[in-house]
Amino acid sequence: MPLDIVPSVCPHDCPSACALDVERIKTAPAEARGRSLGRVRGAAAQDYTLGVVCAKVARYAERQHHPERLSRPLRRVGDKGAGLDAFRPISWDDALDEVAEALTRSAQRHGAETVWPYYYAGTMGLVQRDGINRLRHAMRYSREDLTICNALSDAGWFAGVGAKRGVDGREMAKSDLIVVWGGNPVSTQVNAMTHIAAARRERGAKLVVVDPYRTATAERADLHLAPLPGTDGALACAVMHVLFKEGYSDRAYTARYTDNPEGLEAHLATRNPAWAAAITGLAEDEIMGFARLYGRTKRSYIRVGYGFSRSRNGAAQLFAVSCLPAVTGAWAQEGGGALYSNLGLVALDHTLIEGLDRLDPTTRILDQSRIGPVLTGDPRDLGNGPPISALFVQNTNPMVVAPESRLVHRGFARSDLFVCVHEQFMTETAAMADVVLPATTFLEHDDIYLGGAHTYLQLGRAVLPPHAECRSNHDVICALAERLGARHPGFAMSAVELIDRTLELSGLPGVENFPEDGRLDRCPPFATGHFLDGFRQADKKFHFRADWRAIGAEYARLPAFPDHVAAIDDGDPDRPFRLVAAPSRSFLNTTFNNTPSSLAREGRPTALVHPHVLSGLRLVDGDRVRLGNRQGSLVVHARGFDGMQKRVVIVEGLWPNHAFEEGIGINLLTSADPGLPRGGAVFHDTSVWLRPV
Numbered sequence: 001m002p003l004d005i006v007p008s009v010c011p012h013d014c015p016s017a018c019a020l021d022v023e024r025i026k027t028a029p030a031e032a033r034g035r036s037l038g039r040v041r042g043a044a045a046q047d048y049t050l051g052v053v054c055a056k057v058a059r060y061a062e063r064q065h066h067p068e069r070l071s072r073p074l075r076r077v078g079d080k081g082a083g084l085d086a087f088r089p090i091s092w093d094d095a096l097d098e099v100a101e102a103l104t105r106s107a108q109r110h111g112a113e114t115v116w117p118y119y120y121a122g123t124m125g126l127v128q129r130d131g132i133n134r135l136r137h138a139m140r141y142s143r144e145d146l147t148i149c150n151a152l153s154d155a156g157w158f159a160g161v162g163a164k165r166g167v168d169g170r171e172m173a174k175s176d177l178i179v180v181w182g183g184n185p186v187s188t189q190v191n192a193m194t195h196i197a198a199a200r201r202e203r204g205a206k207l208v209v210v211d212p213y214r215t216a217t218a219e220r221a222d223l224h225l226a227p228l229p230g231t232d233g234a235l236a237c238a239v240m241h242v243l244f245k246e247g248y249s250d251r252a253y254t255a256r257y258t259d260n261p262e263g264l265e266a267h268l269a270t271r272n273p274a275w276a277a278a279i280t281g282l283a284e285d286e287i288m289g290f291a292r293l294y295g296r297t298k299r300s301y302i303r304v305g306y307g308f309s310r311s312r313n314g315a316a317q318l319f320a321v322s323c324l325p326a327v328t329g330a331w332a333q334e335g336g337g338a339l340y341s342n343l344g345l346v347a348l349d350h351t352l353i354e355g356l357d358r359l360d361p362t363t364r365i366l367d368q369s370r371i372g373p374v375l376t377g378d379p380r381d382l383g384n385g386p387p388i389s390a391l392f393v394q395n396t397n398p399m400v401v402a403p404e405s406r407l408v409h410r411g412f413a414r415s416d417l418f419v420c421v422h423e424q425f426m427t428e429t430a431a432m433a434d435v436v437l438p439a440t441t442f443l444e445h446d447d448i449y450l451g452g453a454h455t456y457l458q459l460g461r462a463v464l465p466p467h468a469e470c471r472s473n474h475d476v477i478c479a480l481a482e483r484l485g486a487r488h489p490g491f492a493m494s495a496v497e498l499i500d501r502t503l504e505l506s507g508l509p510g511v512e513n514f515p516e517d518g519r520l521d522r523c524p525p526f527a528t529g530h531f532l533d534g535f536r537q538a539d540k541k542f543h544f545r546a547d548w549r550a551i552g553a554e555y556a557r558l559p560a561f562p563d564h565v566a567a568i569d570d571g572d573p574d575r576p577f578r579l580v581a582a583p584s585r586s587f588l589n590t591t592f593n594n595t596p597s598s599l600a601r602e603g604r605p606t607a608l609v610h611p612h613v614l615s616g617l618r619l620v621d622g623d624r625v626r627l628g629n630r631q632g633s634l635v636v637h638a639r640g641f642d643g644m645q646k647r648v649v650i651v652e653g654l655w656p657n658h659a660f661e662e663g664i665g666i667n668l669l670t671s672a673d674p675g676l677p678r679g680g681a682v683f684h685d686t687s688v689w690l691r692p693v
């Protein structure tokens with residue numbers, strides 16, 4: 001079978017942003033226009049990816065050539081939510097005309113802010129993801145506050161470090177202790193394990209995992225701590241208490257590089273392991289043992305995950321964890337410090353891609369995580385502004401992924417709401433649309449990518465022709481702009497021209513001068529990467545005293561020093577269980593939840609329930625249970641699992657809504673309450689009851 005291998009970049013919402021080597025198979029011209037996708041491998045030559053990718057992307061051909069890929073523009077002629085049978089094909093011109101007319105009609109009736117272009121990270125490519133903002137700003141449509149993933153974690157990290165970057169992930173291989181806190185890289189970010197494995201193999205490094213349940217990563221760890229969800233801040237405080245008390249704090253480092261070590265030490269005097277044990281549910285000995293291991297290991301590296309930030313107190317929790325290497329001075333060590341995300345490492349000028357020169361700061365901004373309350377007219381979100389009467393959606397599937405699904409579904413079901421969805425598949429959100437437009441995959445369009453876990457800026461060129469009539473997000477945005485009369489130079493440029501000019505504006509080599517393999521390493525010098533030339537606060541110090549006022553409107557509810565913030569939904573006698581809706585290995589949000597191998601591996605929606613709880617309810621593995629709270633209830637199958645505290649229930653996903661008996665998924669139970677201090681989805685901060693069915 002003749003094939004060639006071409007470079008690409010994984011576009012999915014995953015920090016690894018893997019460099020890929022893609023097999024392109026030459027087929028008969030009649031099939032797939034002469035090219036189809038073979039195996040996808042991690043690029044061995046890119047030294048973060050190091051030849052490794054996750055199984056779901058290795059089998060990307062299943063998704064690329066999936067028989068259910070959308071191939072033509074569609075107009076809905078049947079009921080909302082009924083699926084493909086409710087749609088009829090139309091031409092691209094008719095579809096785009098219809099969408100432009102609907103947006104114009106809505107804006108004429110209610111004002112421009114009635115239109116909400118809604119997107120997220122179905123692709124992480126900057127052109128195909130963020131170009132929607134150029135249309136938004138040119139038309140003065142409602143803005144979108146991107147809170148669903150990283151608002152809480154960003155807030156927590158900025159509070160101490162002051163910039164969205166950390167120590168190069170490749171340095172984990174030079175560490176003597178890696179702490180994976182609130183993440184599960186074996187399942188969701190496999191490359192991290194390559195570097196951790198190297199440290200264990202070559203240096204005898206220890207691996208500690210902090211996670212409320214025994215994940216696949218925790219199974220491989222030397223030590224697993226499983227605090228109750230929402231209590232990681234208490235654990236971090238108790239660890240710091242021990243570090244100070246037992247002489248593990250590097251006082252020369254803290255004097256030079258931190259703002260108020262004496263104040264922190266005094267504040268933590270009462271936050272001892274006994275205090276934290278009562279909050280976290282951990283044993284005092286476990287906390288003490290971890291603190292001492294961390295304290296005596298100079299080269300300690302914390303890989304900060306997102307999980308423990310998805311809580312009402314998530315920013316405060318992440319801030320507390322980020323303080324640990326500042327107490328011991330691990331930031332100064334090779335293989336030491338911490339990494340949350342490097343997405344702020346490369347200072348790219350986003351003006352052209354996002355049309356920031358057309359942004360009118362008086363246009364209203366709506367919280368994407370509160371799409372349910374927004375669409376159902378909650379005055380807390382809409383204020384005195386118009387209702388949302390038109391949505392244009394790219395790169396996301398809010399009918400499944402957004403919290404408080406009941407409200408989201410009710411909102412999308414409104415007969416007076418026009419919806420256009422540009423998608424690769426007939427997702428649950430697309431099924432609610434009036435017009436559906438077929439979208440290209442990353443293999444069929446050009447884009448540029450940053451990586452949260454590494455230091456590369458990567459160029460991914462189209463390597464396959466578009467499937468059927470699919471068009472890229474950029475092409476659709478430009479075509480709509482023309483019909484709507486939106487003016488901006490970016491609408492007249494190709495994706496490559498946008499990338500080229502953006503690189504030039506950012507002082508980086510343009511497309512012609514970019515490395516041939518598309519991989520440009522922007523790793524800073526050691527002193528900068530380790531903040532030895534200062535943290536990115538005005539005084540260049542790491543801040544133990546957070547200035548929450550500078551970060552969000554709800555600052556007054558957060559203490560300045562790291563602490564346990566009891567703002568979580570900690571349950572009550574009617575809802576004693578703490579539900580964590582964790583990511584599964586084979587899905588990525590909803591992106592892979594329709595490929596055969598992912599579905600086969602994941603089985604069915606399942607609640608992991610402590611065996612003592614199961615037997616107390618006279619249930620056995622495989623029995624159906626109902627989980628519920630004020631927002632509703634749903635049925636899943638239960639499986640006994642002893643890798644967590646008895647109050648914890650885990651449901652991995654995200655499964656399609658139709659995988660649940662009553663047609664609505666796990667986000668029925670999660671809350672759209674904004675986390676502190678500036679919003680953020682609180683997916684892992686949910687209390688529920690659990691009953692036999």
Ligand code: SF4
Pocket residue numbers: 010011012013014015016017018053054055057058188189190191588
């Ligand atoms: S590990 Fe993440 S970035 Fe790498 S291939 Fe898988 S989804 Fe993509």
